[in-house]
Structure formats: C-alpha cells, structure tokens
Amino acid sequence: MTDLGGTSDAVAFVGEWHGPVVATAVHAGHELRPAIAEAMVLDEAERFREEDPFTDRLAAVVPDRVVTTRSRFEADLNRPRREAVYRTPDDCWGLDVWRDGDLSDELFEGSLATYDAFYDALAPRLDRLAERGPFVLLDVHSYNHRRDGADEPPAPVSENPEVNVGTGSLDHDLFGPLVERFMGDLRDASLGCGPMDARENVAFEGRNLAWWVHDRYPRVGCVLALEFKKTFMDEWTGELHDDRFRRAQQGLAAALPGLHDELARLR
Template structure:
C-alpha cells in the first residue's frame, strides 16, 4: 500500500482528488473514492504498537485486543470515504483529548513496565496530531461542497463483564449527549429507527440512545467543535461478532453486520444533499493536462444552453448565435491549456457548473462562469469563484479581472463579490470590464 506524506494527503483533499494510502507515520489508512457528504471512521480498529515502545508494554497482544475494536473497519470498508486507525489505542487513544490520550493504566491494568520517555510520547502525539489535521482538512472539503455531512464513528464494546451481569445491554448504542440534538433530531431519530430494524441472526436487537455509552469521545467532540454542518454518529456495537474472552471471531455475523449496516447507511444518507464531484485542470505550470473532447462537449453544452436561454430578449437571435459560435468544444479545450478550468459534475456525469481562469496581457481573467438552470441558487457560482480566487492567491496574484455580460443580475453578483468597473482600451458592446483586489 502506498505511503503518503501528510502534505500529500492534504494537497489531495484541497484539490478534491481521489486517493488512498497509508499515512506517512503508518498511523492510519485513508481512502477517498469520491467526495460524498458522508464518511466512516474506525478509530479503535488498529492493533499496532511501534517497535521502540512495544517492549515496554506489559499487556499481552490478546489483552490489548480485548479493549480495541476489532473488525469495526470491516463495517465501513465499502464507504466511499473512510479513515481507519492502524495503531492500537494503547499507544495513543484518538478518542481522548491530547493531554490524556497516552495511557498509564487502563481498565484496571498498568500498561507500561517503564514510564515512556518524553521523546517516545512526542512520537505518539505527532501521530495523533497528524490524524486530526487530516480529519480537519477532509471536513473542510466536504463542508465546502455540502450543507450537511454525516460521520459514522464506529466502535464496539465488551458485554461479558461482571459489572453488566443481569443487564439487558443494547446491540447498538448511539451516543448523542455532545450533539445539538434539537437541531439534528430528525437525522438522529431516523438513524436510530433504521438501526432498530436491523436483523442479526441469533441476536435480539435492542437499540438504545445514551444507554451504556453517552457519545463523549474526542473524535465526535472535535468534529462537532469545528463543523456545525456535521453530525457524528458515535455508534457502539455489542461484540456479538466475536468472543471477547477467547478471541474467536464469527465470520457469518461479521458479514451479516457489514451487509445490514451498509444497507441502512444507504437508506439514511438519502436525506443528504445530492452528490457532486469537482474537477480541476491546472495548466498554469509547464505540464499540460488535457481535457478530453467528451468532457469539453459537456461543458460546451452547458455554456451554449446558458447563453441562448439567458440572452433571450436581450439580444437578437443573430447576436446570440455570434456569442455562442466561439463556445465550441475545440475552443474550450484550447482555453483549458492556458489556465485553470473548474467544473462540477452530478452523479449522472453531467456538467452542472463551470468556470475558468485565463491569462491575458499578463493578468488573470475569470471566464466561463456558468451554472445549469436546474442547479442555480445552490451556491455553485460562489463555490467556483471561491476556488478561482483561492487558486490565484496561492500563486501570488493580488488582482483578478472579469469581462462580464451587461445583465443587471450578473453585474450585481460580481459587485457583491468585490468587483468594480474599470476603464479598458477594449471595444466592448455586450460586456463591462471589472476588477477585484484579492
């Protein structure tokens, strides 16, 4: 499996690239197959201890395994976005805050035969920080695309402890005490309802909210603090899929849980916004990325339809066709070779919005901003403008220009974004030249 530096992972996320790999420190696995509005996390699925501290751990591998969450990564393995811890929680617990994430003792047992050195602790804390820096970037990317996001935070728990004797323990426990339940009650109630209907052969399904666990883990707290758009479902599954006292696992139940859980997630995520993908062609450097003719045709179709529909009544038919005549697939391909092209596609592979940056006389000009008629009012134009301007700032530009059509609403849109009309030597009939300081 490819190892990825943290900077590579973050760069992939910021540019909405799909990727998969193991983190530089080998602390976690991450996969982004597509940027959908939900993701899965299995932060206690790991079992690995790094070599330099392994000899200091008093506990046997089995004792560690008992308190980890084996197979929880299996339940989310088909999610388009997933992040899975590879290190044991006994090295650093991602569900505790940074000050308490390294155990001295746990569940009544001392963990280390010799106290870890500060250097050894720093090694573990660096991996902790690496994980959360990636989670934060991933959520920023999803927040940019969607107004609501789900994170399925999957755990498991031991149920054969003496302390639980005689109790009817839930098969599924959803912890919600740290969530603003008044805001997300509909989403939470639907998930609880779906969980309660899951059929796991040989096991009664008692589903509870805040019974044995309250949902007070750091993963949920961190996400809730940085993202008001995200609901984290901290789910504890009773370890009916293995014997916590012997280590035996039950393949049929694991498969049953995985299959049924994925079905309810598919149902639950129907409440989320329509899924989209973002595509970039950055030809500001020496390497040229080619736009396929098929993609250019889709962009061309959107642009020409917009020109014809938007300009009806404003210009004559001949004037409109003159404007449209320059928007050919070939012209779009050529333009894409000389700057930046951004476009959004829906699940049907249709281009629903696009925009570009091209250089003219040494200055960057925003071009080709178009949104499909069925997708207007949903923030696509703003998103494309945000991405274009962010890109230019990163390249060191402090101004961007635009030649805008002389429609009142179009001028108003650009003015709200900080553009203002300026003088130009160009002979403009249908457009006005504008500038924005970045």
C-alpha cells in the same frame, strides 16, 4: 487504500471523499511503533480485548473512510489530546502497560505525534466535505459485555444494547430526525438484516472525535458514535462469529440510504 499526502503511516484514506457520509474506526488498529512495543509489558491478548477488532471491517460498508492501524495503547484517537496517551494504569482500566510502570517523556511525545498526525490529516478532508453542506461521520467502535469472565453471565441487556448510538454532543434540534431515522432503520427487519437492538446514549455518548467534529463544523458535521456490542465475536478468545458479524455489516449498510435521504433534506 490511498495515503493522500501529509499523513503518517498510521493513517490513510479510502475512497473519493466526495461525501456526504464517511466513516472511521479509530480503535481498530493493533500495530505499535517499535519503541512502544519494546516498552510494553501488557499481554497482547489482553490488549486485543481492549481494542475494537474488526470494526474497520464494519466501517468498510462505507466507501469513504479513514483507516488507522495503530493501537489505542499507542495513542487513543478518541480521547482529548491531554488524555490520549496511557501513561499509568489509572489511565486504562488499571492495566499494567509499561515495563517501568510509567511511560517515558520521549515515548509519550512520539505517541502524541501519532495522535496529531491523525487529526492533521482528517481536518482538510472534512473541511472540503463541510463546504458542500451537512455530512455524517460514522465513528465505529465496539464494546465488551462479558467483563466478569468468559464463563460468567454477560452484562444485562437492559443496559447494553446491540448498537449504542452515541449523540451526546450532537445538535439534536437540527439532526434529531436523522438520528431517529438511522436507529429506526437499524431496527427495521424489513430491510433484510434486523431487527437490531439500537438505542441512543445508553452506555456511551461519544467522545473526542465527535466533540472535535461538532465544535469545528457546527450545524454541518453530524457524528454518530456507534458502539457495537461484541456479540459478533468472542471477546476472550478473539474469535470472530462470521454469521453474526455479517448481520452487523448488513445492518449498518442497510441504514446508509436513510442517512443520504435525511442529509438531502437538510441540504
């Protein structure tokens, strides 16, 4: 792992970043800066359940990637800046997070600094990728599907695919064939890992990171916001299911060559 200058300890970069496929896992972090940890009353297990544990290991199938260590409860890197710090329960699923019921202005500003450090560090690296032509950023997340309880039925499969590919802000005229190739490869059992139930924009369409990239690099940047359903782990205990997780890793890795093929056609 290398911290390539000008970043905080909350963000670092792995790989050479020569492109054209890179990855992020902005909700994988669990760490908190000490002042935030002291102010927080949210149970750690409950916080872990709302984070995206292990998605950094999914993103690691991509050699060039961003590593972020801080919890989304310090700064949510996938929300617009004005919404990035959870100050009240209304900001985060009704959870009571802070000792005094609200977050102080001082701690709020410190968390915004964490947010800004991420985007300030990412921008110049993506600028250099964009100079070479179209690129793909895989924004790797996960989502809960047993919110009613550990012993209750899971959410309906019809509305909760194994992999939700979010493309809400993507230029479909240009990148539509790339998206179809990617989802087709995830579904293709002949690649040695599937088939995976991959569907587009069923439960999630991608948020701020995708918006930011698509706005900054029109007709060049392509973000696929990937939400892996937490069938690879027990979302209530945090236990990882090794075999299922390995299949998810293999599925994502098997779809990478197709992305390179499609980008080559665009170039």
